[in-house]
Amino acid sequence: MQELQLIHIDKFFPPNTHACADVSLTVRAGEVVALLGENGAGKTTLMRIASGVTRPDGGSIVKDGERVVLGSPRDAIRRGIGMVHQHFMLIPRLSVAENVVLGFEEGGAVLDRRAMARRVEAFAAEVGLAVAGDRRVEDLAVGEQQRVEIVRALYRGVEVLILDEPTAVLTPAETEGLFRVVREMAAGGKSVVFISHKLHEVSEVADRVLILRNGRLVAERPPSAPLGELAALMVGEPVEAPSPSRRPASSEPVLSLGGARSRGEPGLRDVSLSVLSGEIVGIAGVDGNGQVALEEALVGTRSLEGGTFTLAGERLERASPAAIRRRGLVRIPSERHHDGMVAQASVWENLVLFDLAELGFARHGLLDVRAARRRAEQLVKNYDIRCGSIDQKLAELSGGNQQKVIVARELGAGPRVVVAAQPTRGLDVGATASVHKALIELRERGGAVLLISADLDEICQLADRVYVLYEGRVSQPVAPDDREQIGRLMAGVAA
Amino acid sequence: MSAELVVTSGITATLELSTPILFGGLGGVISERSGVLNIALEGMLLIGAFGYFAGAGATGSVVGGLALAVVLAVLSALILAWLAVHAGANQVIAGMAVNLLASGLTDFLYQAIYGYSGTPPVPGIGQLNVPLLDRIPVLGPSLFEQSPLTYLALLAVPGVGFWLFRTRAGLHVLAAGERPEAADAAGLSVYRIRYLAVAASGVACGLGGAFVLTQVDNFSSDMTAGVGYIALAAVIFGNWRPRGVLVASLLFGAFEALQSILQALGLSVPYDLFLAVPYLVTIVAVSGFVGRVRAPQADGVPYIRT
Numbered sequence: 001m002q003e004l005q006l007i008h009i010d011k012f013f014p015p016n017t018h019a020c021a022d023v024s025l026t027v028r029a030g031e032v033v034a035l036l037g038e039n040g041a042g043k044t045t046l047m048r049i050a051s052g053v054t055r056p057d058g059g060s061i062v063k064d065g066e067r068v069v070l071g072s073p074r075d076a077i078r079r080g081i082g083m084v085h086q087h088f089m090l091i092p093r094l095s096v097a098e099n100v101v102l103g104f105e106e107g108g109a110v111l112d113r114r115a116m117a118r119r120v121e122a123f124a125a126e127v128g129l130a131v132a133g134d135r136r137v138e139d140l141a142v143g144e145q146q147r148v149e150i151v152r153a154l155y156r157g158v159e160v161l162i163l164d165e166p167t168a169v170l171t172p173a174e175t176e177g178l179f180r181v182v183r184e185m186a187a188g189g190k191s192v193v194f195i196s197h198k199l200h201e202v203s204e205v206a207d208r209v210l211i212l213r214n215g216r217l218v219a220e221r222p223p224s225a226p227l228g229e230l231a232a233l234m235v236g237e238p239v240e241a242p243s244p245s246r247r248p249a250s251s252e253p254v255l256s257l258g259g260a261r262s263r264g265e266p267g268l269r270d271v272s273l274s275v276l277s278g279e280i281v282g283i284a285g286v287d288g289n290g291q292v293a294l295e296e297a298l299v300g301t302r303s304l305e306g307g308t309f310t311l312a313g314e315r316l317e318r319a320s321p322a323a324i325r326r327r328g329l330v331r332i333p334s335e336r337h338h339d340g341m342v343a344q345a346s347v348w349e350n351l352v353l354f355d356l357a358e359l360g361f362a363r364h365g366l367l368d369v370r371a372a373r374r375r376a377e378q379l380v381k382n383y384d385i386r387c388g389s390i391d392q393k394l395a396e397l398s399g400g401n402q403q404k405v406i407v408a409r410e411l412g413a414g415p416r417v418v419v420a421a422q423p424t425r426g427l428d429v430g431a432t433a434s435v436h437k438a439l440i441e442l443r444e445r446g447g448a449v450l451l452i453s454a455d456l457d458e459i460c461q462l463a464d465r466v467y468v469l470y471e472g473r474v475s476q477p478v479a480p481d482d483r484e485q486i487g488r489l490m491a492g493v494a495a
Numbered sequence: 496m497s498a499e500l501v502v503t504s505g506i507t508a509t510l511e512l513s514t515p516i517l518f519g520g521l522g523g524v525i526s527e528r529s530g531v532l533n534i535a536l537e538g539m540l541l542i543g544a545f546g547y548f549a550g551a552g553a554t555g556s557v558v559g560g561l562a563l564a565v566v567l568a569v570l571s572a573l574i575l576a577w578l579a580v581h582a583g584a585n586q587v588i589a590g591m592a593v594n595l596l597a598s599g600l601t602d603f604l605y606q607a608i609y610g611y612s613g614t615p616p617v618p619g620i621g622q623l624n625v626p627l628l629d630r631i632p633v634l635g636p637s638l639f640e641q642s643p644l645t646y647l648a649l650l651a652v653p654g655v656g657f658w659l660f661r662t663r664a665g666l667h668v669l670a671a672g673e674r675p676e677a678a679d680a681a682g683l684s685v686y687r688i689r690y691l692a693v694a695a696s697g698v699a700c701g702l703g704g705a706f707v708l709t710q711v712d713n714f715s716s717d718m719t720a721g722v723g724y725i726a727l728a729a730v731i732f733g734n735w736r737p738r739g740v741l742v743a744s745l746l747f748g749a750f751e752a753l754q755s756i757l758q759a760l761g762l763s764v765p766y767d768l769f770l771a772v773p774y775l776v777t778i779v780a781v782s783g784f785v786g787r788v789r790a791p792q793a794d795g796v797p798y799i800r801t
Contacts, residue, residue: 053680074682089677091670092792102670103681105663113661 002029002064002080002159002191004050010058011045011215019045020056021215027160032182032192034206034223036199036234038428040398042215043195044086047162050193051083052076074103082158084149086165086426092138096120096131100152124151128184141288143174150181154190161185162193167201168426171286171454179205197234197428199227235430251276253310254448255298255329255417260307264293266472271307273467273474275417280439280449282463283474284486287454290472292334295421295452299331300324312416325354328416332406332423332435334452340406341394348376348390351409359413375412383408384434400431407438411447418442421452436462456486499633505752506637510645511710513748515540515719517648518703519726520733520740521655522696526572527735528659529692530672530685532795534590535575537723538597539697543568543704545601548714549608552615560617564708565701571597572697573690580689583797594723602716620644620709644706649741651699656737668692672791675798685798721774728777734788743780750776 004027011020019042027033035043048054050061052070061068063079070076073083090099097113097120105111106119117133124131129147137145146166153161163182167175182192182205196202202209203223211219211233219233253274262268268290275281285291296302297309300321309317311327319327333339341350352372356362361372376390385404387397394402403423410418420439424432439449439462452469453459459466460480468475468489475489519536526533543564550563571593578589609615623646625639659665670678671688678685700723707719725747732746733739754769 072682073680077682089674089680091674091677093673093789094666094669098666099677102666102678103683105666109662109664111661111663111666 003027004081004160004191005062006046006050006059007062008059009046009049009056009061011042011049011054011056018215020049022059023212023215023217024059025210025217027191027193029159029191030186030189031207032186032194032205034202034209035193035195035212036197036202036209036230037212038197038234038430039400039426040428041212041234043212044164045215046212047083047164047193047195050076050160051081051162053083077153077156077158080157080159081162082153082156082160083162084146084153084164084166086168088145088149090137090145090148093136095134095136096140096148097133099137099148100131100133100155104156120151120155123155127151127154127188129181141174142169143171143177146170146174146178147181154185158190160191160193162195164195165197165426166194167196167198169287172456175201199230199234199429202230203227231429254312255450256308256310257297258308258310260297260309261305262293262297262302263305264290264302264472266290267293268297268304268307269472271472271474273477275448275450277416277448278443278446279464280443280451280462281477282459282466282480283450283452283469284456284459284466285454285469285490289469291421291452291454291469293472294469295331295334295419298324298329298419298450326358329419330410330413330415330417331419332403332410332421334421334425336403336406341402343395343402344393346391347380347385347387347394347397347405348373350394350405351376351379351390351412353409355413379408379412382412383438398431400427403427403431404434407435411438411442414445415442415447417448417450419450419452422454423451424453424455424458432458456483456490460486501756503633503637505749505756506634507641508752508755509745509749510638510641511748512751513744514642514645514648515703515707515722516726516729516747517652517741517744518644518699518706519723520729520744521648521651521737522699522703523726523730524733524735524737524740525655525659525668525699526693526696527730527794528672528791529668529689530675530791530793530796530798531576531579531689531693532586532590533575533693533696533730534587534727535571535593535597535723536696536700536726537719537721538590538594539568539571539575539700540704540707540719540723540726541594541597541601541717542571543701544708544718545604545704545714546701547705547708548614548617549604551617555616555618557618557620560708561702561705564705565698568701568704569694569697572693572700576690576693579693579797580686583799586795586797598717601714605714605716614713617708617712619712620705642706642709644702644709647702648706652737652741659737669791671798672793675793675796679798679800689798725773725777728781731788731790732780735791735794746780747773747777 007024009020009023012018023046037043045054049056052073052075061070068079097117100120101116120133129151131148131151137148166178170178185192194205206223209221209223210217213236221230254277256274258272260268260271293302297304300319304317308315311329316324352361352375361368380390383404386401394405423435443449451463460483463480465477466480466486467477468486470489470492478485519540523533523536546564546567547560551557551560575589575593578584579586620642622640623643629635629639659668667683667688671685675685708714729740729743729747732743751773754772757769758766
């Protein structure tokens with residue numbers, strides 16, 4: 001019977017982040033414990049400590065009644081504690097089996113790949129997970145990669161499995177599958193720690209819910225606790241949902257695609273859609289159905305192979321990304337770390353990154369630093385960006401605040417159209433609400449929003465009209481409250 | 496020149512000129528597969544050449560020459576490894592530092608040791624004729640009458656390939672070069688793997704440098720003349736695979752051979768133009784392959800444990 005105890009764990013990150021403050025908790029055999037909290041609440045740090053990735057500043061870890069010092073992830077694994085990180089620790093170019101056995105290979109110096117693949121497959125089947133041992137990890141869907149991560153942890157003898165935001169990247173069906181696996185593991189006597197900030201998930205899968213806020217364990221609740229109570233404990237103050245006040249849009253489309261085609265896997269295949277001023281149009285669909293192609297085609301980084309692209313009456317099929325942006329189309333990119341920010345630059349630099357000349361921050365190639373900083377200060381205030389100062393590196397902000405910086409920069413100048421791609425993926429409740437609020441405000445001011453999101457709740461909550469993207473094609477527009485039809489279109493089973 | 500002689504000498508020259516590129520390239524593959532970008536191939540080859548000269552000159556034996564070539568090249572590799580792995584330095588700059596050090600240090604030592612006393616005779620390695628096969632007309636004298644080091648380089652191609660892709664140690668190298676944090680989490684020591692891989696590239700460059708020296712039997716300033724950079728190109732062109740590096744080395748070697756044959760033909764074109772041919776081919780080949788090849792994901796990225 002295994003049991004993991006964390007006792008008075010403390011962790012401080014200079015200069016001023018107290019990630020874990022005197023946190024004590026126990027995880028018993030066969031139970032699923034949810035660790036609920038906003039981004040930056042200290043959930044991940046706490047579990048990185050439990051899995052040997054991070055050393056605590058104070059406190060102790062007791063496994064099966066014995067005090068242990070975990071100097072590395074391997075130490076933790078030897079003690080039966082393993083973590084599946086939010087960003088998977090898989091090696092894309094290696095096979096599933098190679099990833100699973102890495103560091104724990106059996107046999108001599110020469111590897112028998114076939115036998116290795118079979119051994120891994122047999123083991124996976126034994127624990128109720130199907131994986132193909134000789135496929136390359138990079139060829140797998142995200143949900144399958146997560147299965148590989150779990151199989152690997154179990155292969156290494158993990159009894160206490162920590163899952164960090166495991167559903168952030170999954171489709172609804174994959175999420176269901178994961179929950180089944182979690183429950184089966186618990187039934188088999190293993191323990192699971194489930195890190196999440198999604199309330200309904202937590203209450204669906206956990207036996208106990210522990211709530212962290214600002215590095216402290218603030219409460220323990222049964223999963224049956226009302227969601228409102230959990231939310232309040234998590235953020236420390238009641239959260240209001242933005243009111244989706246739907247008002248009629250103008251009749252003139254500000255953005256439209258007609259029969260657009262592009263390269264990609266999948267690319268756009270004959271996509272026609274339109275967005276009116278003053279409306280939010282949702283693009284629903286499971287990830288990997290052409291969302292990236294659509295996003296890139298609209299901002300001009302992927303050229304169209306056919307069809308029309310009209311922005312405010314002007315044809316822009318051959319326009320450069322800069323020209324499209326000058327005409328008032330901005331983007332909240334799905335790959336925000338890659339396309340949306342310069343993490344090593346300061347908050348203020350990121351806030352004025354583009355359109356320097358248009359906004360009057362640059363003349364004759366020289367930066368007007370004072371004007372730019374004033375602007376940044378104002379955006380920080382308007383968009384409630386939590387940072388020590390605007391001179392802080394963007395990398396030092398929490399994920400939610402980094403996204404707020406992008407949103408502030410893109411929406412702050414009052415664009416005609418914003419392409420918002422997965423704008424709240426991985427964000428906590430507070431940051432999500434603030435992004436939603438910004439999008440709704442833009443609509444109220446007569447802007448147009450194309451919301452590309454794999455989060456169906458988000459689409460249904462915000463959008464005035466919905467298109468479903470499936471294998472590079474879009475459906476006819478659907479009303480956002482017709483979830484059943486949207487679901488069928490997402491699965492490709494409706495005409 | 497008879498056509499037969501042109502072909503024979505062409506193939507011979509190709510293999511000779513490919514050998515140091517191949518040694519350097521294989522070293523580069525091992526090092527870069529572990530995640531350490533190896534710009535220092537040039538410097539390590541040069542140090543290997545000097546090492547053979549000094550070692551063979553002092554001991555009067557081939558073994559002494561090879562030993563010192565390998566030891567000095569590995570030491571220079573360890574400088575790169577220390578900078579790249581422990582100090583977390585920018586690996587391009589670390590590599591250039593080793594190259595500059597190699598250039599200056601070999602010159603200095605050569606002057607300091609042999610400036611007054613004159614250079615000692617250096618035993619060559621000679622050639623190894625493969626029995627029977629060397630009797631084949633045209634191909635025999637060109638393919639099977641080569642330096643033992645050339646055969647060694649050719650045999651190392653499948654050897655390194657097998658080691659990288661079929662063994663436990665190779666899997667660990669790949670893991671360190673693709674996703675060091677994953678390797679670390681699996682309990683592997685990324686530092687150790689990278690140190691050893693860079694040291695292995697030192698061994699390869701030591702042998703490659705020794706080969707360069709045995710072609711002329713005397714050391715001269717910067718005598719590797721950019722072969723390490725061509726090897727670096729061969730690594731990219733060969734998509735970080737030993738077999739690909741072999742193809743690239745032979746291609747670059749062939750154009751260098753062509754260059755000398757064209758010169759020998761005595762055409763009334765400035766010979767500098769021919770000298771440029773291999774480098775032009777390198778540029779064209781590598782630029783054509785950019786985007787179609789894929790570097791190890793963590794190539795050139797220092798791994799710092801948090």
